[in-house]
Structure formats: C-alpha cells, structure tokens
Amino acid sequence: MAKSLLLCLLLLSAYTYVFAHYNHPKTLVSTVTKNPILPIFTFTLNTNEEFFIHISGPYIVRKCNDGLPRPIIPCGSAACAQTRRVNPYQCPTTQNTIINGRCACQATAFEPFQRICGSNQFTYGGGLSMSSLNPRSPTVTFKNVYSLCVPNIFLPDFPPGVFGLMGLAPTALAGWNQLTPPNLGLKKKFALCLPSDENPKNKGAIYFGGGPYKLQNVDARSMLSYTQLIKNPRKLNTYFLGLKSISVTKKKILLAKNAFDFDGNSDGGVTLSTVNPFTTLRSDIYKVFIKAFSKATSGIPRVKSTTSLEFCLKSTKSFQVPRIDLEFADGKIWKVFAANSMKKVSDDVACLAFLNGGNAAEQAVEIGMHQMENILMEFDVGRSAFGFSSALGLVNASCGDFQTQP
Template structure:
C-alpha cells in the first residue's frame, strides 16, 4: 500500500513538473516579405535563412553548398519512394547515387522562374521557427526532411534567399512537418501576402491554425470556405472547383466544361505563388476581356504593357467593376479593383489577368496579385480553402497581423 501511495505521489509530481515547465507552442508564425527583384515572397526559418514560398512545391529545398556530409535516406525507404511519387511533373525522375558505400536517395526540385530541374540528395536536419507563445518564442523541429541542392541551382534567386519552402498538399511539405500531432497543432497553414503598393508592408505566414490576430479581431471570422479539388495527375497543386466568372454581377458565357480536367489531368483551376497574375486559357480570356471591356466603356483606354494587355487611364476616382469567381459550392471570391488592376504609371492601370495561350497546363491559374492583401487558409487536414476579401475593405493590411508574441 505504501509503495502504491509513493508511486502515485511520484507520478503526480512528474506530471505537475511537466505541466508547469512544458509550454507547447501556440500558432507558429513568421513575417512574409515581397521581393523586389523576382516576383516571389519569402519568410524566415532558422533565425536568418530566407525561404521562397511555393504552394506548389512538394518539399523543402535547402542550399547545401558547404561540403558537409549529411544523413541519407536509403534508396529502398518509404520516404524515397514517396519522393518519386511527388517528383515534379516537369522533370525526369532522378537517378540515385552511392554515398559511403550506401545507396542514397536523390530527389528533384523544379525552379519555376528559369524552369530548371535539379536532382540532389534527400536528407533531414533541424529547423526552427518563431511562435506566438511568449514562453516559447522559438520552436526547433528535429529530423525535418528536405532536398539538399547546390548553390548554382538557386543562383538567379535574389541575395539572401536560402531555399524553397514547399507547401503543396503532400506528406513531405513544410505544413505537415511543422505541425506534429504531439504539439496539438492542426494540419493547416495560412498566408497573407503583402501588396507592393507599400514597399515597407509585410505579410504573415502561420502554421497550425489560428487565432490570426488582425488588430483587435481574429481574422478567421472573415473567412469563407470552399473545398479543394484533388487531381491524381497533379499531386503537387491546390485546385478549386470553379463554375463561372462574373463581371459586374453578370456571368460571362463559357462552355459548360471550360474548367474541367482532361484525361491527362490538365485543365482545372489552380492556385499559385509563382504566377505573378491570374492566367486564363485563351478561350476563357477572350470572353472575359470582352465582358470587362463592355463594362468599362466610360473609362479612357491606354496602351498595354507586356504581359498586361488591357489598360485604362487611371484617375483619382478610379473605379472598375468587381470580378466574381463563382466557386462550385456557391461561395464567391470577390475581386475588387485593388486586386484586379495593376498600376503601371501615374495615370495608367492594367487589368492584372493574362492570356495563357490555347493549351496551358491549367484552364485558370489564380496568381499572386489576386491573393495580395487577402487572408488565405489552407486547411489541408479537411482539404478546404478559406479566403477573405481584400483587407483594404476593412482599412487593414497584411502588415497588421500579429507576428510577435
């Protein structure tokens, strides 16, 4: 009996100590910056390493041009097999190599700006990220899987960009590795990409769910949710179900299957943080431009500028019709002037939608300009996508999010 009492007291003491000294992180968070050299957004890992955000990247890619040896994944491992399934469809499968007498897994990264493929060692190591918990302002994760690439592969990236943060709906993506169940974090991430209207403006990236504190409110209340669509031929992309596009409240006339996938997985409506503007297949673009042109007949025209073709004379009271992306489950992504018109000079603004040609990979690619100054939540656990309207409608911006404990 005494032994039992002693054991219970010991267990209670251990539990009390752990409860008092273990401070699980709340939401993991980092500031997002828009680069002025390439159209990309970056955030910080490991205190001072900047990573380019790519929601279509299957895993983390890290600069490893230091000559250090790193642990390997055996060629026959489940992790190596998974990298083959997630190999970028633009690239050939890699060939494995021998390191210290053992077969070491190689994986491939795709660099979207120069459209280059590069294969190298798939490995693992430690990564740290900041937290909103003041008692645990930084959290370190051990054995995070990543692709180790040499410097030449990232040579065209702006100075200070250390790697690529892959956030695709894949098991090896950063959102999954930085939200382990033992910490009670949800399998989701949220993005608010800053607008370039203010070069000093910052954005935010969150891992593990909210709250997303915007001034004095939790911005989760501003989100509308739609389901994400799975495409077995394109595992590394997020797709939305789109049933129509409206200009000034009137849906444009398109073929009934305009947004469908074909048998090769092409078509559909994808989200991208590597496409500067929303891209429409030519048949969709033509009808869309005609509708927008009719809705803006009272605004003087201006010459186009590559790649933006439809431009208007801008005035102090510049107003254009709203563009509605009508989603398959009845939700509407409302695109106002701040996200539809790109200022190119003091008195000219261009429609930030581009012609993607007759046979692009996707029917529509929703690009970065339409995402800026908007909160987006990728709830990968439920395969749902949450989105707000432009934060400017509530006199706020991405820079107003709390990113410090």
C-alpha cells in the same frame, strides 16, 4: 513516508504534464516579405534565413555547398518512396545514387523561374527554428527535417539571403506536414497573407498550425469563407479549386459548360500560384472575359499598353472598375475588387492584372499573386478546404496588421 513520496511523484507528474501541455506551441508564425529583386514572397527561418514560399513545391529545398557529408536516406525507405510519388511532372524520373557503398535517395526539384529540373541528395537533419505565438516558448526548433540538398548552381537567380524553397504542396514531405504529428503536433493547416506593393508596411504573415490570426485585436478566422480543395491524381503537388463561373458586374461570362474541368491528360482545372505574378486564363476563357470587362468599362479611356498586361485604362482619382466574382461549385464567391484586379503601372495608367495563357495553357485558370495579395488565405489540408477573406482594405486593414509576435 512511502505515501508522501508517491504523492510528490504524482504531483510532479501532473505538473510536468500541464507545463508541457501549456508550453506546447499550437501556432508558428513568421513575417512575409515581397523580395525587391525577384518577384517572390519569403519568410524567415533560423533568425536570418529567407525561404521562398512555393505552394506547389512538394518538399523543402535547401542550399548546401559546404561539401560536408549528409545523412543518407535509404533508397528503399518510405521517405524515398514518397519523393517518387511527388516527382515534379515537368521533370524526368529521378535516379538514385551510391554513396560510400550505400544506395542513397535522390530527389528532383523544379525551379519555376528558369523552368529547369535539378536532382541531388534527399537527406534529413539540420534543425529549423521559427517563432511561436506562445509567450512561454517564443522560438521553436524542429529537428531532423527532410529536405532536398541542392548546390547554389540550381538557384542562381535567387537573391542574396534566400536560403531555399519552402514547399507547401498537399504532400507528405511538404514543410507544413513536417510540423504535424508525430514530429511537432501542429494541425494540418497553414495560412498566408501576402503583402501588397501598395501597402507602405509591405509585410505579411504566414501561420502554421491554425489560428488565431489576430488582426487588430480581431480573430480573422471569422472573415474566412471556405470552399473545397479538389484533387488531381496526376498532379499531386498542386491545390485545385472547383471554380464554376466568372462574373463581371455580377453578370456571368458565357463559357463552355466544361471550361474549368480537367481534360483527359489531367490538364485544365483551376489552381493557385506563388510563382506567377498575375492570374492567367486559357485563351478561350480570357477572350470572353476581356470582352465582358471591356464592355463594362466602356466609359473609361483606354491606354496603349507598354507591359505584358494588354488591357490598360486611364487612371484618375475617381477611377472605378467593376468587381470580378469567382464563384465556386459550392456557391462561395471570391470577390475581386480593383486593388486586386488592376495593376497600377504609372501615375495615370492601370492595367487589368490578367494574362492570356494561350490555347495550350496547363490550367484553365491559374490565380496569381496579385489577386492573392492583402487577403487572408487558409489551406486546411486536413479538411481539404481553402479559406479566403475579402480584401482587407475593406476593413481598413492590411497584411502588415497581423500579429506575428507572442
């Protein structure tokens, strides 16, 4: 009898382990939408709450205006110390506060559209739920989420339904990192496919934990090229890339050898933005780039610009512009075709979707959302690698074709 009971317990234990292992989600996924009111991309949590995707945000920022007390994170805790390490460099140092006689951690967020700083209580709790690609656990709820609790006044321009900001920076308290061990067990990576305005489906996808990224029955991981992510010790909230050169029609534009390097103040470098709609180049780079692109398109009639984009061309059915190549230090090339280099502003006018950031631009190059649309990007933070595909239109696909349901 004892042996039979022991055997049953062993079998139950094995079954429980296998069942738990089989049901453990490896990938969380959500549909990405471009907001029609404010030029931001959002994805859904808790069934109906939209969160702004901010790849330079150090943590999750959530609206909380119900007046209810929030769990206190002590000022001397490790979590509070982490907020100090990633305090937005645009903002003053955060000061803690006293709640019911206890020192409560305060944190600061930088609102990128109004460019204002706001401090409030850093807290935890209030679970978030998200879809999984595992059919046995199609919805996953992760609890005790660390977040900055902010009043509505801090996000006044955010459209209705946008509940907060999902910070996805390379930081310990970022949204992706709160899904890794010991919290949920996902890998230290996330992937984005941002929908294009020209895409009639106008949907994209965000994945947490890695692939597969199923695109028309193909795992799109096979389409990715990887380059190294570069660290900037003074700007820990930002992903930087090791850009080596820019080419137009496969001819490198002539720039200073250190054009893309950090300067003594840690400014410069090449980064990515889900805030700025178009790629911004520091003036010394922009002027040489525009000259090269103008020469390469000399056979296309110029049109006077009526937008912030200053270089515009007459667009026709046979309209073709040269490819722009971003070559990284490890030899990998991000090929920018017309769909991502030009912005159609009317039926017969298209403008080069690059901006002059001025002589005092914080970054040498900031790759904007238009250049990232309709391609797959993977941020493999665990390996300090950035993966990118070619334009999905080249394989007759779009971001809306990715699987986002089990």
